[in-house]
Amino acid sequence: MGIAGRHAVVVYSTLFGTTARVAELVAAELRALLGGRVPTLDVAYVDPAELAGYDLVVLGACTWNVGQLPPDLELRLPQLEALDLRGKALALFGTGDQAGYPDTFVDAIGIVADRLEATGARLVGRWPAADYGFSASLALRGGELLGLAVDEDNEPELTAVRVCAWVERVVAEASLPGRGSIASDDNRATGERAGAAEGAGSGHGTRAEGQALRPVAADHLG
16 A cells, blocks of 8 residues: 555545545645555545544535535534544645635635544644635634635636645644655646646636535535
């Protein structure tokens, strides 16, 4: 299974595919940095107990309706928050639309962070909020977001760069055994990642996932 072994897993909750595509980007960066296999799992079908076997659990979600969790994640949260993740690291990312839903941007990150505090996991991967244009978020703590915010509706061209930098931060803070900086790999940084980002970016563009119950959709294309 390579050096990554059971070091990391990426779990996501998606409605229209955007968050799933971002999860694949995150997993690809983890594989590049750690080596070996890093599975991506839909929270709707995962056995929560399996997650306790990993050193790092990465969880991503869109923000649905007006600051709500997607239904699959809402259903699974009681099982997730009952896990014993003491000694493990937890990293969160969310997809949202800062222009269309500036007052509930990536609220899911904050909701999940608060709910999973009971697991005893150590939260890693906080992300600067300065580069975004939202007005309020449950994920905001002292000028930082509790995880990576991805806005495929308005800033799809930044997704690959943000994911790359964030994953490096997560791996360092989680003290996982890496094999080198991903950013130093020029071919991957300018080629494979850029291509992957293009494929991942289309999800938010149609505003399918994130927050919907307002005309057309979600917080974004979650």
